[in-house]
Each structure stands twice: as C-alpha cells, then as structure tokens.
Amino acid sequence: MFALIDGNNFYVSCERVFDPKLEGRPVVVLSNNDGCVVARSQEVKALGVKMGVPWFQLKDLAKQNGIVAKSSNYSLYGDMSARMMAVLGQFSPDQEIYSIDECFLGMDGFERYDLAAYGQRIRARVRQWLGLPVCVGFGETKTLAKLANHVAKKRPGFGGVCDLGALSPAGRDALLEGIDVGEVWGVGYRGTPRLKALGIDNVKALRDADPKWLRREFSVVLERTVAELNGTPCIGLEEEAPAKQQIMSSRAFGDYVYELAGLEEAVATYVGRAAEKLRRQGSLAGAVQVYVRTNPFKADHPQYQRGLTVPLAEPSDDTRLLVRAALLGLKRLYKPGYAYQKAGVMLMDLTDTSHMQAALFDADRGNPAVMRVMDRINAYWGRGTLRLAAEGVDPAWRMRRGMMSPCYTTRWSELPLVN
DNA sequence: TCTGGGGTCCTAGGACCC
DNA sequence: TCTGGGGTCCTAGGACCC
Numbered sequence: 216m217f218a219l220i221d222g223n224n225f226y227v228s229c230e231r232v233f234d235p236k237l238e239g240r241p242v243v244v245l246s247n248n249d250g251c252v253v254a255r256s257q258e259v260k261a262l263g264v265k266m267g268v269p270w271f272q273l274k275d276l277a278k279q280n281g282i283v284a285k286s287s288n289y290s291l292y293g294d295m296s297a298r299m300m301a302v303l304g305q306f307s308p309d310q311e312i313y314s315i316d317e318c319f320l321g322m323d324g325f326e327r328y329d330l331a332a333y334g335q336r337i338r339a340r341v342r343q344w345l346g347l348p349v350c351v352g353f354g355e356t357k358t359l360a361k362l363a364n365h366v367a368k369k370r371p372g373f374g375g376v377c378d379l380g381a382l383s384p385a386g387r388d389a390l391l392e393g394i395d396v397g398e399v400w401g402v403g404y405r406g407t408p409r410l411k412a413l414g415i416d417n418v419k420a421l422r423d424a425d426p427k428w429l430r431r432e433f434s435v436v437l438e439r440t441v442a443e444l445n446g447t448p449c450i451g452l453e454e455e456a457p458a459k460q461q462i463m464s465s466r467a468f469g470d471y472v473y474e475l476a477g478l479e480e481a482v483a484t485y486v487g488r489a490a491e492k493l494r495r496q497g498s499l500a501g502a503v504q505v506y507v508r509t510n511p512f513k514a515d516h517p518q519y520q521r522g523l524t525v526p527l528a529e530p531s532d533d534t535r536l537l538v539r540a541a542l543l544g545l546k547r548l549y550k551p552g553y554a555y556q557k558a559g560v561m562l563m564d565l566t567d568t569s570h571m572q573a574a575l576f577d578a579d580r581g582n583p584a585v586m587r588v589m590d591r592i593n594a595y596w597g598r599g600t601l602r603l604a605a606e607g608v609d610p611a612w613r614m615r616r617g618m619m620s621p622c623y624t625t626r627w628s629e630l631p632l633v634n
Numbered sequence: 635t636c637t638g639g640g641g642t643c644c645t646a647g648g649a650c651c652c
Numbered sequence: 653t654c655t656g657g658g659g660t661c662c663t664a665g666g667a668c669c670c
Contacts, residue, residue: 245638246637246638246639247638247639248636248637248638249636250636250637250638251637251638253638253639267637267638268637269636269637270636270637271635271636271637272636272637274636287638313669313670314669314670315670316670317670400668400669401667401668401669402668403667403668403669404667404668405666405667405668406667406668434644434645434667435644435645436643436644436667436668459640459641459642460641460642461640461641461642462640462641463639463640463641464639464640465638465639465640466638466639467637467638467639510637511637512636512637557638559639614638615636
C-alpha cells in the first residue's frame, strides 16, 4: 500500500496560518510578477475561477466578491513544506517527497492497521502542529493512492481520508465509475478527449480497457497507468531524489528590457541561481543554454525569440565560467529593437563532480574554493550577499511582487507578533 | 497596463557505425 | 535480373506532472 498526503490549497493555507483573517474569505496566490492565479481557496474555486487565469482578467470579479490576492512567497511556502514533510515522515519509515505540497508514504508493514483511522491521525497532527489542512489517500499503487486522495478531497462523506483497499469490489467499481477519466494521474488534457471519443469516460472504463490496445492507440505510459489502476505497481517509491539532469532558471521581467546591458544583468543573475543549485547537488555543467523572448501575448508587437547552447571546454560549476559562456551566447542572440519580456538559462549535460572528464587541451578550470566561500557567505548572510558585478544592482527588470506577506518563519525581522 | 517556473519521459526520424 | 542486418546516438517535439 501507498499513502498520498496532499496539502489542501497549499499556498493559500500557508498564508492563512499566519493571517487568520483570511479564513473563510476568497483568497488567491499569484505567480511571479503577480501574473496568474496559481492557488485558490475553496471560496474562489466555487466562484468558477480556473487555475492559471491572468490576475488582471479577474479584477472585476475580485472587486465584486472581495477576493484577496497575495504575491507568491516561496520562502514561506518552502519552509512550511519542509516542516510538513518532517511531520509526515514520522508516520512511515518510507517517504517520497513528490512536490512542494505532497508526499507518498510506503505502507508496507501496516497491513494490520486501520488505515482510515491512521489517516485521521495524520490529518490531526499536521493540523495541530502546523495549522495546515491535508487529505490522505491509500491505494495499492501510487496511481491508486493519488486517486484515493482525490476522493478524500472531493467527497465530503470521506472526512478527508480515503482507503481504497477497504472498499468491497462492488463499492470500488461504483466509486471509480463516478470519477472522470481526466482525474487519473498521467491522463492529461490532450488524452482526456481522445479517451472519451473512444468511449472511455470514467476511471472504471479505463481500468477495464485492453492495455495492449491502449498501448497501440496511445503509448506505453498509458498502458502502465492502466496496470497501476488494476493494482499492479509499475512506479516505485523514490525516497532519494535523483540528481537533476538539467537545471533551469528563468524569469519574466517586471518591465520590458530593450538594451543588451539589461539582459546581461538578468542572465548573469539567473546563471548565479542555477549554479548554486548545480553545486548543491554536486554536479558540473557541460553546456549552458540561454534564451530570450518578447511578450507572446502582444500579437501586435514585433516578436522575437531564440535560444542558443554554448558548450564549455570542460564541465564546470564555477559561476564565473558559466556566466561568461552564457553572455557569449546572449551577445549572439541579441537583436536591438525588441521589447524583451523574459530571459532564461539552462545548465545541461550535467555530470557528477567526482566523474569529471578533463579536456584534452588546457581549459580554464575556475576555482572551487572561491565558489565554496561564496556559497557559505550567502548561506549565512542571505542570497545575493556576495555575487558577480555582472548581475547589476537594483535592476529595473526585477519582478513585481506588490502583495507579498512577510517571511514569517525564515526572517528574524519578520516574525509574527503576538499581542 | 497586466499572461509563471521548473522538471521528466517517450517517440520518431536522421545520421552514423560495422 | 539481383544490392543485408543489426545496432547506437542525437535531436526535436509532444505529453505529462506540480
């Protein structure tokens, strides 16, 4: 058995923990630049607001209904997530942290437990210790656990916990028949209409379909999903997150950037971030990709977008070498006369630091000691304390975050006050 | 005025090897 | 008249996840 525990409206719930006035009110959390809705409270979902809607399109609805918007506060959500994962990890020796707001638990050895009751204990502890609401689903495979979690969230009768293993075969059939096929983990917005056109419109129908036929019609991925729905595990628990194969950092700008100099600052900043992540996982990058683009939503503006990959003579994790490569690429990409809206970098061809393949001819090796010092100073004094001059100071392109809550749990000066 | 960020896996086709 | 068989690697694009 697997459990899937998932935070309800996670970002909104994090905001509510420290600002109880938001309880019972419609609340959204916005993406970077206060662009799109990325989290909605139940009250907002009830108003019919869809995930990913641009905030500016909701201004009227928000005014009418008193919707409160918050800018993304990833320091807060990330820290609350770490606390939640630590609490959840107490409930099983096997845990896979799947995303910022969900984790799987391995339930081997819990055969004699009343899982529904166990799930309620999980909910109660997270609620009491952190103030966060979660739902719990149990199933024989990860796909079934996901599905059970969906049931726990959507059907009030289950009280926030669903154990599919406890249902009779007939009871399970009836439940699955009432769930839209698009809710299945791995069936996306492209696959849903195709499946429905073939007469498979609920989860039971998908579970009972011929897997070989589905493989021919769709892919091996869907075949595996069907096996998982039938209780045959195809996806294991990954307790240790594998090293990333690529590391990206990209950001839309708060204001358009027209000049090369501004783009250079942004690209250098993003490389700095990506290189930090690279060093943290103990990898080296063999190539740097850089890209820029104008605003694709402004159809009447001149459009330009291009990316370029710059290979390194020798794999490196030295920010200075990576920035140099990225800026080389950027110079070749840049065309004057455009309103640039976004830039990004991607570190590619990652290898483990201990498996470095040296270049045949002399190459600039950078200096790992300098990077270590930089990382330590920044870990202690805060991100960006020590950085390359190329990143610029107080740039105009920095993103907008007009409605951000304090970093209640990670900054001494922003601790909540209790009167 | 205003539209996010960061990943993985699979497949098909082309180039190339012996 | 008649022209094989068995592979790997790379890239781009699509689909999916949060």
